[in-house]
Amino acid sequence: xxxxxxxxxxxxxxxxxxxxxxxxxxxxxxxxxxxxxxxxxxxxxxxxxxxxxxxxxxxxxxxxxxxxxxxxxxxxxxxxxxxxxxxxxxxxxxxxxxxxxxxxxxxxxxxxxxxxxxxxxxxxxxxxxxxxxxxxxxxxxxxxxxxxxxxxxxxxxxxxxxxxxxxxxxxxxxxxxxxxxxxxxxxxxxxxxxxxxxxxxxxxxxxxxxxxxxxxxxxxxxxxxxxxxxxxxxxxxxxxxxxxxxxxxxxxxxxxxxxxxxxxxxxxxxxxxxxxxxxxxxxxxxxxxxxxxxxxxxxxxxxxxxxxxxxxxxxxxxxxxxxxxxxxxxxxxxxxxxxxxxxxxxxxxxxxxxxxxxxxxxxxxxxxxxxxxxxxxxxxxxxxxxxxxxxxxxxxxxxxxxxxxxxxxxxxxxxxxxxxxxxxxxxxxxxxxxxxxxxxxxxxxxxxxxxxxxxxxxxxxxxxxxxxxxxxxxxxxxxxxxxxxxxxxxxxxxxxxxxxxxxxxxxxxxxxxxxxx
Amino acid sequence: xxxxxxxxxxxxxxxxxxxxxxxxxxxxxxxxxxxxxxxxxxxxxxxxxxxxxxxxxxxxxxxxxxxxxxxxxxxxxxxxxxxxxxxxxxxxxxxxxxxxxxxxxxxxxxxxxxxxxxxxxxxxxxxxxxxxxxxxxxxxxxxxxxxxxxxxxxxxxxxxxxxxxxxxxxxxxxxxxxxxxxxxxxxxxxxxxxxxxxxxxxxxxxxxxxxxxxxxxxxxxxxxxxxxxxxxxxxxxxxxxxxxxxxxxxxxxxxxxxxxxxxxxxxxxxxxxxxxxxxxxxxxxxxxxxxxxxxxxxxxxxxxxxxxxxxxxxxxxxxxxxxxxxxxxxxxxxxxxxxxxxxxxxxxxxxxxxxxxxxxxxxxxxxxxxxx
Numbered sequence: 073x074x075x076x077x078x079x080x081x082x083x084x085x086x087x088x089x090x091x092x093x094x095x096x097x098x099x100x101x102x103x104x105x106x107x108x109x110x111x112x113x114x115x116x117x118x119x120x121x122x123x124x125x126x127x128x129x130x131x132x133x134x135x136x137x138x139x140x141x142x143x144x145x146x147x148x149x150x151x152x153x154x155x156x157x158x159x160x161x162x163x164x165x166x167x168x169x170x171x172x173x174x175x176x177x178x179x180x181x182x183x184x185x186x187x188x189x190x191x192x193x194x195x196x197x198x199x200x201x202x203x204x205x206x207x208x209x210x211x212x213x214x215x216x217x218x219x220x221x222x223x224x225x226x227x228x229x230x231x232x233x234x235x236x237x238x239x240x241x242x243x244x245x246x247x248x249x250x251x252x253x254x255x256x257x258x259x260x261x262x263x264x265x266x267x268x269x270x271x272x273x274x275x276x277x278x279x280x281x282x283x284x285x286x287x288x289x290x291x292x293x294x295x296x297x298x299x300x301x302x303x304x305x306x307x308x309x310x311x312x313x314x315x316x317x318x319x320x321x322x323x324x325x326x327x328x329x330x331x332x333x334x335x336x337x338x339x340x341x342x343x344x345x346x347x348x349x350x351x352x353x354x355x356x357x358x359x360x361x362x363x364x365x366x367x368x369x370x371x372x373x374x375x376x377x378x379x380x381x382x383x384x385x386x387x388x389x390x391x392x393x394x395x396x397x398x399x400x401x402x403x404x405x406x407x408x409x410x411x412x413x414x415x416x417x418x419x420x421x422x423x424x425x426x427x428x429x430x431x432x433x434x435x436x437x438x439x440x441x442x443x444x445x446x447x448x449x450x451x452x453x454x455x456x457x458x459x460x461x462x463x464x465x466x467x468x469x470x471x472x473x474x475x476x477x478x479x480x481x482x483x484x485x486x487x488x489x490x491x492x493x494x495x496x497x498x499x500x501x502x503x504x505x506x507x508x509x510x511x512x513x514x515x516x517x518x519x520x521x522x523x524x525x526x527x528x529x530x531x532x533x534x535x536x537x538x539x540x541x542x543x544x545x546x547x548x549x550x551x552x553x554x555x556x557x558x559x560x561x562x563x564x565x566x567x568x569x570x571x572x573x574x575x576x577x578x579x580x581x582x583x584x585x586x587x588x589x
Numbered sequence: 590x591x592x593x594x595x596x597x598x599x600x601x602x603x604x605x606x607x608x609x610x611x612x613x614x615x616x617x618x619x620x621x622x623x624x625x626x627x628x629x630x631x632x633x634x635x636x637x638x639x640x641x642x643x644x645x646x647x648x649x650x651x652x653x654x655x656x657x658x659x660x661x662x663x664x665x666x667x668x669x670x671x672x673x674x675x676x677x678x679x680x681x682x683x684x685x686x687x688x689x690x691x692x693x694x695x696x697x698x699x700x701x702x703x704x705x706x707x708x709x710x711x712x713x714x715x716x717x718x719x720x721x722x723x724x725x726x727x728x729x730x731x732x733x734x735x736x737x738x739x740x741x742x743x744x745x746x747x748x749x750x751x752x753x754x755x756x757x758x759x760x761x762x763x764x765x766x767x768x769x770x771x772x773x774x775x776x777x778x779x780x781x782x783x784x785x786x787x788x789x790x791x792x793x794x795x796x797x798x799x800x801x802x803x804x805x806x807x808x809x810x811x812x813x814x815x816x817x818x819x820x821x822x823x824x825x826x827x828x829x830x831x832x833x834x835x836x837x838x839x840x841x842x843x844x845x846x847x848x849x850x851x852x853x854x855x856x857x858x859x860x861x862x863x864x865x866x867x868x869x870x871x872x873x874x875x876x877x878x879x880x881x882x883x884x885x886x887x888x889x890x891x892x893x894x895x896x897x898x899x900x901x902x903x904x905x906x907x908x909x910x911x912x913x914x915x916x917x918x919x920x921x922x923x924x925x926x927x928x929x930x931x932x933x934x935x936x937x938x939x940x941x942x943x944x945x946x947x948x949x950x951x952x953x954x955x956x957x958x959x960x961x
Contacts, residue, residue, distance in 0.1 A: 084641035091648065092657045092818065094804060139655075 075100065080132075083112045090116045093139050096187070100124055104132035110245060110262030113137050117392060119164045120189035121246035121261065123280060135245065138187055140164065140392065141180035141363075150182040151175060153195040157274040158251035158259070160225055161193075162307055165363075165393050166353055168221040169194075173497075176490055178364070189247035193279070218395070219351050222304045224497055229256040229296040235268040241290030242272045242281040250307065251279065256294040264290035304351050308395055323379035323401060323419075325426035331371035336427055338368070343420050348413030349399040363393035372398050380423065474523045476551060482520040482587050483549045487541045490528040496544035498569040500524065503546065506576045507583075518587045520548075546579075548586045560586055596948045599905045602739060602767060602881050602939035607836065608792040614835035615794050619828035626825050627816060636827050643830045648801075650837055651769070653776035656803035659817050660825055664766040664787030665693035666810070667800035668733075670821065671762045671783045672697050674807030675731045676704070685729035687716055687745075688924040689738040691764055695920070697733070708734070712926045713873045714743035721750060725757045732759055736784075737767035740921045740937060742872045742881030744772060748779050755780040760806070766790050766798075770840035771878055776801070788829065792942075793836035797829040847942060851880035854940055854949050858882055861953035865960055869931050871922065880940040885922065885931035886960060894936050894959065901955045906937045 074097040076089045081101060086109070089099045099118070103109045106123075113121050118137035154161045154169035161169045163184075169175050174197065177185070185194040235255040241264045244251065251259040259265045259275065264284065267275060275281040284290070298306035328336070342350055354366030356373060375381040375398075382404055384397040397404075400419055405412050474483060484503060488496045504522055512519045525532050527541055539547055539561065546565070550558035565578035595606050622639045624632035644658045661667040672694065676682050684697055687708045698705050706729065708721050716734065725732075732754050736747050747763055754761040760782040768774065770791025776784070782804055788797030805820060814822030855872075862868060862884065871883035886894060891907035898905055907919070918932030927935070938952070 082638060082641075084638055084645065087645055088641050088657070091655065 074098075078102070080104065081109070083116075086112050086118075087116050090118060090139060096138060096183075098136055098138045101135045101137075102132055103135065106133040106135060106243070106245065107262045107264075109133075109135055114164070114249065114261065117164075119184050119247070120187040122189040123245045123282070133245075136189075137246075138184075138189070141184060146179045148179055150177050150179060151197050152177045152182065152185050153197070154193065155195050156193045156251070157271075157278045159228070159254045159256075160221075160252045161248040162250040162252070163247075164249050166218050166307070166395055168218060168225070168307070170221070170225075173492075180363075187247075193247070218307075218353050219304045220493060222299060222307060225252065226296060226299045227498070229294075230300075232256050232296060234292060234294055235271065238269045239266045239292075240269045240272040241265065241284040242267050242275055243284070243290075244275070244279065244281045246280075251275075252295050256296045258293045258295050258298070260293075266290035266292040303347075303349070305349075305397060308351075308397075321377075321379040323422075325380065325422055327375060327378040327380060328423065328426040331375065332367050335368045335371045335375075339423060340427060343424055346415060348403060348415065349397050351395060351397050353393050353395050355394060369394075369396065372396070474525070474549075476521070476523075476554075478554065479517060480521045481517055481551055482583075483551065484520050484522050484583065485547045485549055486522070486524045486544065487527050487536070487539070487547065488524060488544045490526055493544070495569050499544060499546060499575075502569065502572055502575050503579060506579055515587060515589070518589075520583055520587065548583065550586070558586075595943045596945060597902045597904060597951070598943065599903060599938045599940060599948075599952060601941035601944075602742075602790070602878075602937060603906055604789045604795070605770075605792045605941050606943060607789070607794055607832070608839040610839050611793050611832040611836040615828045615832040618831035622827045626827060627814070640825050640827050640830065643827065643834050647830065647834050647837060650834075650841060651774040651776050652778075653801055655777070656801055657818065658799055659802050659820055660797075660799045660830060661785075661821065662796045662826070663798045664691075664764065664785050664790070667785035667787075667798050668693040668762065668764055669696075670810045671785065671800060671802075671807055672731070672733065673810055675760070676701055677808040678806060679730050682730035683728065685721070685724050685727075685732045687734040689714060689716070689740070689743070689921045690733055690735050691739050691766065694733045694735075694762070694764055710738075710743075710921075710924050714738055714741040714871065714921075714925050715873075715876075716745050716750070718746065718749060718753070722753055725753065725759055729759060732761040733764070734761070735764040735767070737765075737772065737878050737881075738921065739767050740871075740919060740935070741883045741925070742767070742878035742939075744768070744876045744878060747781070751779045751781045754782075760804070767878065767881070770837055771880070773841075773844065788833040788836065791836050791840050793833040794829060797826065797833050799833075843942060848879045851940055851944070854944055854946060855879060855882050857946060857949050858938060858953055861950070862956060865957070869927065871925065871927070871935065880944070882938045882940075884936055884938070885927060886934040886936065887928075887930045889934045889960065891919075891934055891936045894934075894956070897959050898952070898955055903952050903955055905952070906939075907935060 074094060076093055076097070076099045078085060078089060078099060078101045080103050081089065086099070086101070093099060098120075101109055110121055113135070117140040119140045121135060121137040124134040124136035151174040152167075152169065153174045154171055156171070159171055163169065163181070165181060167175060167177060167181065182196055184190075185196055232255055234257065242259070243264050244259045244261050246261045249261050253259060253267070253271060255268070255271075257265065257267060257271075259267065259281070267290070272281070272283055276283050295306070328339075338350055341347070352366060352369045352372055354364035354369045356370040357365040357367055358370070372381060372383070376383045379401055381398045382401050383399075384404065384406070385394060399413055400416060400423065402419070403413050403416055405414065474485065476483065484507065486496070486500050486503065488500070507520060507522050525535060527536055539545070539559070546562040548560045548562060549556055560582075562579070562582050565575060565582060568575040568578055598606065618639070622636040624630070624636045626633060626637040626640045628634075628636075648654065648658055659667075659670075661670060668691070672684070676684075676697075682704060684701055684705045685708060686694060686698060686705055688710045698707065706724055706727060708724060709717050711717060721732070732750075734745060734747070734750060737744050751761055751763070762783040762785065763781050765774075765784050766787040767790060769786040782802070784801040786798055786800070789795045802820070805818065807820070809820050809822065811822045816822055816825055859870060859882070865886060867887040869885040869887070871885055872878075872881060895905055895907055918929050919935050922932035922935050923929070940949075
């Protein structure tokens with residue numbers, strides 16, 4: 073069935089309808105209790121939930137929703153960019169989309185973003201040719217994004233206060249699960265929220281919200297407060313830890329030697345930073361039908377099995393990607409309100425010891441040493457080669473790839489990976505902030521432009537090797553008639569990304585020196 | 590509750606003794622949810638909600654999330670509904686039917702003579718996937734196969750076959766009468782269009798069954814009501830579904846233990862009977878149902894053996910229970926390349942949770958006594 077109409081359905085009737093519609097089918101529901109229906113739809117796994125008729129008629133609201141995604145993930149380099157009015161939007165599959173920043177998504181998600189509900193809110197782009205094929209271990213992509221994205225969001229909002237002024241209650245029907253506004257206000261789908269009036273107008277106009285025409289009061293929940301209180305679980309979907317998975321086995325610390333390096337780094341990080349848990353998104357790699365196959369999830373589940381970690385999985389609606397909270401064994405305690413964590417220092421020190429003394433660590437150290445010598449020699453040779461190389465031929469390629477105009481003489485280029493990390497996003501934000509300042513106008517045609525280059529993109533290979541780029545890096549370039557005539561890597565500033573003032577100060581000095589000021 | 594003595598019962602493939610839990614679920618639900626689920630009053634609405642909750646539970650257990658469960662009163666009704674319903678909706682439709690399907694599908698070969706092509710099975714009862722792939726080029730509109738052959742217990746690679754049909758955008762009906770409750774099922778992995786099943790084959794009560802449907806491209810066989818989304822008229826059997834849910838739950842819970850036990854018992858029967866001259870084991874050792882064994886005893890008729898063993902209290906069947914009153918050799922045995930003598934002499938021994946090693950010994954002795 074492509075279309076099912078229901079009137080005041082129960083949860084089970086909606087569930088039955090969900091199973092009955094074919095993709096890309098949809099359900100249209102008339103109900104006097106839109107909030108309850110939307111929340112039920114969300115639990116079942118419907119996506120692209122929206123008001124079908126904007127003005128509720130006398131029989132209640134009309135809500136339209138589509139069936140969720142189904143089947144395994146395929147990545148062909150699609151990206152989605154949120155273009156609505158909020159600072160960030162969280163979709164039904166825990167993709168945290170920042171306004172105007174493209175996010176790599178799988179084809180299933182791309183298809184969902186192509187539904188009419190997302191029209192005007194998501195800009196879809198990408199093809200194999202343009203962005204390259206993403207790493208097949210896509211789980212890491214999302215696992216990193218969900219937590220690190222929230223850390224980034226918190227950094228942006230930590231000193232922001234709720235906007236003052238007259239407030240209004242608005243009801244957000246979707247299609248996103250949540251919007252996070254510029255003051256940190258969380259606008260949850262299917263609930264009334266309290267919003268400053270100016271902002272509510274925008275939400276009503278562009279995001280399909282409904283304003284209250286009575287004096288009901290909506291809730292004001294700020295992301296920065298919730299994040300500070302409970303960390304990244306604050307954005308998880310009605311987190312109801314139904315089952316805490318702890319294997320009743322003696323911990324086998326040797327298993328720590330078998331896990332991948334990303335998970336090792338993650339475990340070290342949570343020990344170093346006294347974090348109570350970490351979150352991974354995705355299925356185990358062997359689950360060929362699963363969403364976002366992830367080696368980290370596979371290895372983390374291995375550690376659960378061998379008594380190192382415990383895990384809490386969120387109940388999955390439909391075919392949503394699993395969200396799992398991991399913590400060291402016995403550190404999590406489940407309560408009806410969620411969970412609490414208690415750090416066990418003795419256990420953690422045993423983990424740390426095992427992480428640093430895996431069975432082959434001595435051999436690894438020797439090999440690392442040999443490799444390091446090899447890399448140093450290679451780098452030396454590469455630098456000499458670069459120095460002896462004319463800027464000409466490859467400079468032309470740079471000019472074309474950066475899509476510069478003849479007026480662009482000085483350019484600040486950020487090389488970044490397809491998978492964005494917090495440091496790289498912060499470097500981009502701060503550099504862009506700096507370069508849009510009015511003080512640069514006095515430089516006239518010496519005012520530098522800002523461009524980005526994706527490191528993983530095969531078509532950028534020449535540029536990448538030309539500058540010897542391995543990680544997110546800022547490079548200053550000077551062009552003359554389309555030829556690259558001078559360049560400089562900015563190395564001493566990038567480490568300052570956590571301190572906005574220092575970063576901008578250092579960056580400004582570097583840029584002004586480069587343009588000959 | 591009085592429990593029957595089913596230790597000499599070797600005909601689980603024809604019908605399994607119901608799980609006590611299934612009977613409990615049936616009686617509880619028939620008492621509590623007596624109202625018509627289509628009625629708009631409170632008891633009717635309660636019955637409707639119960640019906641939906643049970644459907645969800647059933648589908649979740651077999652990881653079937655993207656289609657509907659259409660209740661029927663038997664596996665036969667389910668198969669007839671899909672085939673006739675399909676041909677009624679698409680009068681120019683073409684059927685591709687495997688040679689080892691149950692009669693409730695095979696009837697279509699006669700009924701829609703000009704529109705049917707068959708898929709061969711080999712000496713071990715396996716479907717020729719290559720032939721199926723070639724036959725799909727003739728653009729059939731519906732492919733019909735069994736998940737598990739009811740006579741030989743051969744398990745077919747339904748995922749591979751359904752994937753193939755899916756890639757050619759051809760609908761497929763899989764008869765799961767012998768598989769639901771007997772083999773692990775994860776249907777989020779198998780892109781079938783229709784999958785039929787019968788409740789009493791896995792320990793539910795009689796007159797229960799259904800078909801999992803992923804489209805509605807067939808005309809209803811039973812008309813006169815809007816039940817089941819207009820695809821099958823008639824009041825839904827809430828209690829019957831409750832019995833199926835309970836039976837499926839029990840089957841799944843016992844599966845791991847049962848399968849090893851049944852494999853062992855099956856081997857025990859073969860080891861004891863192998864001394865019968867000319868005995869043919871029709872069920873392949875691998876990829877066949879652990880509790881189902883098909884044998885051919887040349888020189889004897891299956892019917893004769895069944896009758897003689899019944900006098901000793903043992904219940905087995907010929908190739909298929911539905912053939913009991915026919916003298917003709919088993920169609921499936923002939924399709925497997927058995928001689929007419931072997932086909933006439935085929936018997937089916939099918940075991941389940943109540944089967945014991947002692948009973949197997951007794952059956953083998955009785956059979957050897959009969960044949961010596």
